[in-house]
Amino acid sequence: MDENLTITIGDVEQFSIVDFPNKIAAVAFLQGCPWRCPFCYNTSLQKIGAQPESDWTFEKFIAFLKKRRNVLDGVVFSGGEPLVHDGLYQAISVVKGLGYAVGLHTGGYRPEALSKVLPLxxxxxxxxxxxxxxxxxxxxxxxxxxxxxxxxxxxLLIQSGVDFECRTTCDPRMLSKEDIYLIAETLQKAGVKKYFIQKYRPVPTDKSTTDSMCADLVEDEKLRAYLKKSFEVFEVRK
Ligand code: SF4
Known part of the structure; x- marks a missing residue:
């Protein structure tokens, strides 16, 4: 393994059927994210350069993937924000070399890093x-x-032709229905075909948002009909 390969894995989900469409995948949650979303469930992964809580190294992850080729067919690099890592291209290359399909979860924080990994x-x-x-x-x-x-x-993503979806976590503390209409209009005009809205589950520090407030944002019939009409694929994730 190249000793210059620098990615830090915060944790690994060893078996997932929900993180990579039509694939049974392992998910590597990379350490570090420059953003501070109030609905973040991965706050322990936020600090860039922090020592991860788990003992997953990249070498250990590759050894794990070599043994699971008969069970898994995909690997997702998630976060944190994977585009933080300069070693991402190399890490993806190694995983592709094992025969896995590779997915990425990102907020698009660093376009220059995204353009480098998109071909893979x-x-x-x-x-x-x-x-x-x-x-x-x-x-x-x-x-x-x-x-x-x-x-x-x-x-860059749209131009690349790589299969993708856009998704929005609907935190009623931060977003209104009008905001979702606005997002959808922008995405639809840009050529996005698949859009998902995710119901917010209050993080442990959020004591004031109720389930009905969260549900209200994603269950509005008029909004759902509009989103269905705007995209080839639209779903609400709960
Ligand atoms: S971008 Fe993701 S990992 Fe980073 S703070 Fe927001 S929700 Fe958390």
């Missing part, structure tokens, strides 16, 4: 956090995101 990818799950406007993106990511870079990443 089989699928991308692209998070759209908010309407694609400067202040809204900053607000939802704790002041950290540059929406121009997100837009650039999305454009």
């Amino acid at each position: 990818l089989d699928w991308v799950g692209f998070d759209i956090k908010a309407p694609l406007e400067k202040e809204r993106y900053k607000q939802i990511t704790g002041g950290m995101a540059d929406v121009q870079k997100v837009k650039e990443s999305l454009a």
Whole structure:
């Protein structure tokens, strides 16, 4: 293994049927994310450069994948934000070399890193956090995101021809129904074909958001009909 290969794995899901469409996949959650979304369930993965809580190294992950070729057919690099890692291209190359299809979960934080890995990818799950406007993106990511870079990443993804979906976590503290309409309109105009909205599950620190507030955002009949009409594939994930 190349000793310059620098990715830090925070944790691994060894068997997943929900993270990579039509694939039975292992998911490597990479350590580090520059954003601070209030609905984040992976806060332990946020700190860039932190020592992971698990003992998964890349070498251990590859050894695991070599043994699971008869069970798994895909590998997803998730996070955190995988595009933080300069070693991502090399890591994906090694995994592809084992015969696995490779997927990526990203918010599009670094378009230059995305363009490098896109030719190797089989699928991308692209998070759209908010309407694609400067202040809204900053607000939802704790002041950290540059929406121009997100837009650039999305454009690269669309141009690449790689299969992908966009998805939005519908946190009622941050998004309204009007925001979802706005996001959908932008994505549809850009040429996005698959869009999913995900019901927010309150994080442990959120004591005030009720289930009915979360449900209200994703179960609105008029909104759902609009989204169904706007995309070839649309679903609500609960
Ligand atoms: S981009 Fe993902 S990992 Fe990063 S803070 Fe937001 S939800 Fe958490």
